[in-house]
Amino acid sequence: PRGGGPAPSSGGRAQGLGAGRGRGRQFAPLGAGSAAGARRGLWGCRVPGPAGPCPPAMPGFDYKFLEKPKRRLLCPLCGKPMREPVQVSTCGHRFCDTCLQEFLSEGVFKCPEDQLPLDYAKIYPDPELEVQVLGLPIRCIHSEEGCRWSGPLRHLQGHLNTCSFNVVPCPNRCPTKLSRRDLPAHLQHDCPKRRLKCEFCGCDFSGEAFESHEGVCPQESVYCENKCGARMMRRLLAQHATSECPKRTQPCTYCTKEFVFDTIQVRPFLSGDHGAGSGESGY
Structure with missing residues (x-):
């Protein structure tokens, strides 16, 4: 009334x-x-x-x-x-x-x-x-940030549901709030709760866990640390380094010195000079 x-x-x-x-x-x-x-x-x-x-x-x-x-x-x-x-x-x-x-x-x-x-x-x-x-016409609340939308006040909320400049929470429920246009990069690279799959072992991780997994994955292909040129999965590296690598060090049978394995094979009976100059790594 x-x-x-x-x-x-x-x-x-x-x-x-x-x-x-x-x-x-x-x-x-x-x-x-x-x-x-x-x-x-x-x-x-x-x-x-x-x-x-x-x-x-x-x-x-x-x-x-x-x-x-x-x-x-x-x-x-x-x-x-x-x-x-x-x-x-x-x-x-x-x-x-x-x-x-x-x-x-x-x-x-x-x-x-x-x-x-x-x-x-x-x-x-x-x-x-x-x-x-x-029905009053207005500009977007993010007009100063670059949004060019304008329309009746009643349509503002509908626009904000898709506005690239509107601040939204991360859908992964991490604490971050950012503009909708920055969301894809955040989800792909920065979100600590994003899901990532290791390309070597195929396991699925959160962003935080993946950062810890990188560099230690047992299935990742790596080069021998002794620089022998061999490449293998990380889980096989320890066995290679102790029993297979030609560049591994090995103690002399006759003294306490250590030598690179592939050099000690050259003159196995020279216990006196051990093939001097051919890879001694001891003292």
Whole structure:
């Protein structure tokens, strides 16, 4: 209803703000000046105060409008285009739902505009005004970052669901939040919870575990550390180094010195000079 239209009676309980939006919520009128009335908004939700916080109020829309909004669309309390506007039907003044809740939570039960006594039973949603506000053309909230989208306010959330500049959480549930356009690189290279498969053993790892696995995979093909030229899987390296590598060191049978294996074979019976100059590695 608008103007001084009749307000339906509900046996001491009036329809709450937003009932016209199908919420079906109700609230009991709070007595002016009562302690409960001073702490509660129109939904009966506790507003921030000594007794504890409730969900933060959301005043009017603060976006980059392509045209200056008309004055009748602005909330008298926050000065912005009204979010979920409600109307005081006794005087016709309109406010953001949450702005009026916050105003009344201070224990003042008068219309903020004309100071006339305010009757909870005569505060209703204004869907027609809401349609006009949601039709206002705006720029994307990321326009300064490069997004060129513009459109009706009501389409903003749909745009943000695909906007390349919108910040989103990592789908792998790592702590990182980043713009949607940077997400592919993050998932491929940086995310500690990304899934990676080792190309050598075929095992699947998280990003964190894969970093530890790299360089130690037993199936990876590596060269002998003695530089003999042989190449094999890492798991065979230890056996090769101790019993197969021609460049491995081996102690002399007759003394405590060690020699490179392929040089000690040249003159096996020269225990005196061990084939001097041919690969001695001992002392």
